[in-house]
Amino acid sequence: MQEYSSQAAYDRGEAVCVIGAGASGLIAVKNLRENGFEVDCYERDTVLGGLWNPQNQHSPLYPNTHLVTSRSQTEIPDFPMPDDWPDYPSATQMLEYLTSYAKHFGLSEHIWYGSEISHLEPVEGARFEVVVKPAAGAAARRLRYGAVIIATGHHWAPNLPSYPGLDEFRGTVMHSSQLKDPSRLRGKHVLVVGGGNSGVDIACEAAVNAASCVHSVRRGAWHLPKYLGGEPSDYALARLASRPKFLRRFLADRILKGPKLLAERMGIETPGHGPGSEEPVRNGRYLEHVGDGSIKRRGEVARFDGYDVAFADGTEIRPDLVVLATGYQPKIACVAPELLGGTPDQPAPQLFARMFSPKAQTLAVAGLVEPGVGVLPIVHWQTHAIARWLQVRKSDPERAESFKLQVNAESSHNAAGAADDSPRRRLVVDAEEYLASLGRIIDTLEQEPAK
Amino acid sequence: MSLTAWIRRARTPEPVPVRREIAVFEPADLFDIEIKDNPETNPVLCCTSDAAGAAAFNALWLKRIASSGRYAAAVSVRGQGGTPAAVGGAEARAHDVVQAAVTVPRQTVLIGHREGAAWAALAAGRYPAAGLVLVSPQRFPKQLPKPVGEPPVLLVVSESETQSKEVQAVADEYGITPLTFAGAPDDVFKGAAAEGLLDAILSWLDAQQR
Numbered sequence: 001m002q003e004y005s006s007q008a009a010y011d012r013g014e015a016v017c018v019i020g021a022g023a024s025g026l027i028a029v030k031n032l033r034e035n036g037f038e039v040d041c042y043e044r045d046t047v048l049g050g051l052w053n054p055q056n057q058h059s060p061l062y063p064n065t066h067l068v069t070s071r072s073q074t075e076i077p078d079f080p081m082p083d084d085w086p087d088y089p090s091a092t093q094m095l096e097y098l099t100s101y102a103k104h105f106g107l108s109e110h111i112w113y114g115s116e117i118s119h120l121e122p123v124e125g126a127r128f129e130v131v132v133k134p135a136a137g138a139a140a141r142r143l144r145y146g147a148v149i150i151a152t153g154h155h156w157a158p159n160l161p162s163y164p165g166l167d168e169f170r171g172t173v174m175h176s177s178q179l180k181d182p183s184r185l186r187g188k189h190v191l192v193v194g195g196g197n198s199g200v201d202i203a204c205e206a207a208v209n210a211a212s213c214v215h216s217v218r219r220g221a222w223h224l225p226k227y228l229g230g231e232p233s234d235y236a237l238a239r240l241a242s243r244p245k246f247l248r249r250f251l252a253d254r255i256l257k258g259p260k261l262l263a264e265r266m267g268i269e270t271p272g273h274g275p276g277s278e279e280p281v282r283n284g285r286y287l288e289h290v291g292d293g294s295i296k297r298r299g300e301v302a303r304f305d306g307y308d309v310a311f312a313d314g315t316e317i318r319p320d321l322v323v324l325a326t327g328y329q330p331k332i333a334c335v336a337p338e339l340l341g342g343t344p345d346q347p348a349p350q351l352f353a354r355m356f357s358p359k360a361q362t363l364a365v366a367g368l369v370e371p372g373v374g375v376l377p378i379v380h381w382q383t384h385a386i387a388r389w390l391q392v393r394k395s396d397p398e399r400a401e402s403f404k405l406q407v408n409a410e411s412s413h414n415a416a417g418a419a420d421d422s423p424r425r426r427l428v429v430d431a432e433e434y435l436a437s438l439g440r441i442i443d444t445l446e447q448e449p450a451k
Numbered sequence: 452m453s454l455t456a457w458i459r460r461a462r463t464p465e466p467v468p469v470r471r472e473i474a475v476f477e478p479a480d481l482f483d484i485e486i487k488d489n490p491e492t493n494p495v496l497c498c499t500s501d502a503a504g505a506a507a508f509n510a511l512w513l514k515r516i517a518s519s520g521r522y523a524a525a526v527s528v529r530g531q532g533g534t535p536a537a538v539g540g541a542e543a544r545a546h547d548v549v550q551a552a553v554t555v556p557r558q559t560v561l562i563g564h565r566e567g568a569a570w571a572a573l574a575a576g577r578y579p580a581a582g583l584v585l586v587s588p589q590r591f592p593k594q595l596p597k598p599v600g601e602p603p604v605l606l607v608v609s610e611s612e613t614q615s616k617e618v619q620a621v622a623d624e625y626g627i628t629p630l631t632f633a634g635a636p637d638d639v640f641k642g643a644a645a646e647g648l649l650d651a652i653l654s655w656l657d658a659q660q661r
Contacts, residue, residue: 104558
């Protein structure tokens with residue numbers, strides 16, 4: 001194999017490199033193209049759609065995955081989903097939607113499949129050199145780009161907890177992403193670990209298919225049904241934000257009273273803060289399954305012991321199959337953590353406004369947030385802002401300077417909650433606040449030059 | 452589309468969905484060996500306030516557009532032609548146009564006639580149209596959204612309308628000068644005047660492509 005360092009980098013001029021052709025990557029390519037940039041998008045797999053494509057060999061889909069946010073809150077703002085689709089489309093429909101988005105805007109011709117970015121480093125002139133490693137055959141190539149947008153998502157590296165005795169456990173243990181086929185649950189005694197949306201969905205799947213289902217949950221969470229007051233619940237809650245402030249609290253309490261009482265009856269604590277500040281569990285069937293006994297809730301797992309699993313409260317069960325629905329580690333492998341504001345002992349990215357690298361002007365990350373609402377619209381506005389920023393940077397250095405100050409100010413007040421135990425919770429933002437901050441950023445970038 | 456406009460829209464109830472009638476004419480449907488579907492060109496989606504809806508474009512427009520190598524489609528918004536009536540004003544009709552636009556295989560040009568021009572302009576405020584053609588616009592909304600993705604805009608009016616306040620306002624809004632065509636503004640679907648109008652629109656579209 002030819003050593004890549006021996007050949008000169010191919011210069012792509014002002015073109016932008018987008019890493020990943022999942023939902024975020026596709027939106028980034030489209031918005032950059034719309035703003036007049038040349039784009040090369042690299043996808044390590046051979047298909048587009050990222051986590052929504054079951055053909056993607058790393059796909060984290062589990063049986064019967066559906067959106068947990070409703071159609072109107074999840075669709076890309078300038079490319080609505082067909083309005084005869086259900087309120088909560090399935091993963092298959094989501095893939096169909098993303099495929100038609102790519103086709104409609106002719107994005108495929110800018111995507112290089114089977115190409116992984118193995119390395120990325122800044123070179124002079126605020127540009128980047130990337131090393132593209134094809135999945136098979138040819139040697140790695142080096143290319144230079146005017147800017148890089150990382151859109152690799154954060155649902156790829158399973159977050160696997162360690163319990164004493166887990167390695168010697170005699171039953172089957174798998175992460176939720178490995179459970180592709182619901183028939184694997186059939187007739188088994190199943191233990192589901194993890195109280196997030198995937199854990200709750202899989203527990204519901206096991207409740208109807210498996211011989212028995214025990215669900216181990218560490219802490220309480222908001223449990224919302226998919227509908228509140230006759231409307232999709234995220235829509236109903238989002239609408240509250242457009243009510244007068246003094247009414248909001250009252251209306252929110254009224255609308256959430258039912259779910260809260262039900263959760264308490266099932267022995268689930270709801271956190272003191274509202275469901276907006278952390279992603280709530282959105283599943284209407286779960287509490288009913290708990291209510292009819294087909295899901296038994298337990299506390300934290302203490303240890304694994306041969307065929308048995310012991311819980312912190314001293315009880316033991318003997319499951320055939322343990323599903324670890326413990327989420328994912330946000331991990332960006334292609335770039336040194338320092339470039340994204342991390343430190344060697346705290347490698348998690350610390351970005352300006354959750355998207356701009358604090359070290360390099362032309363490096364940005366799209367979709368590295370957990371807003372508790374549909375992510376696609378947020379990514380749309382993020383990449384819109386990034387594209388505008390790249391334009392302004394070139395054309396108007398003066399405005400770019402003042403913009404940098406503003407972005408600093410915007411990022412200072414959402415840095416809170418950075419030191420938290422779970423890796424996912426570090427990405428949590430308040431959707432309302434974050435959208436407002438994105439709005440201010442876009443306004444600054446789009447206002448006419450003062451002349 | 453601004454972020455605030457999107458937030459506002461995402462928090463208002465969506466118009467009632469209807470089964471929309473969409474007439475499609477592809478270059479291949481002409482069975483003419485000379486005419487090839489040109490994937491470099493943008494498709495065209497038409498709408499009008501004529502009660503016939505999409506069917507109004509069947510007589511001449513769709514075939515003519517298709518013979519220029521473009522994918523041609525027309526939509527009947529709620530209450531027109533084969534689309535059932537449903538509640539909703541101009542916004543709901545713009546929603547119908549956007550929903551039709553996303554079913555077109557590629558990024559499409561929107562052509563609106565009369566009130567249809569107003570719906571097309573509203574639709575262009577939330578869908579990045581490849582171009583926006585307004586034919587004799589009527590009842591234009593006062594608060595016009597900025598078109599998404601800065602598409603080129605063409606305003607075509609009949610000779611009798613050039614002095615009207617409405618046309619002036621629309622022209623000022625987009626900062627363009629209107630093209631004129633001979634004939635009555637309501638009678639653009641067949642006849643010599645229609646041919647001339649279509650030629651003007653198609654040659655403008657070709658000029659944008661380059």
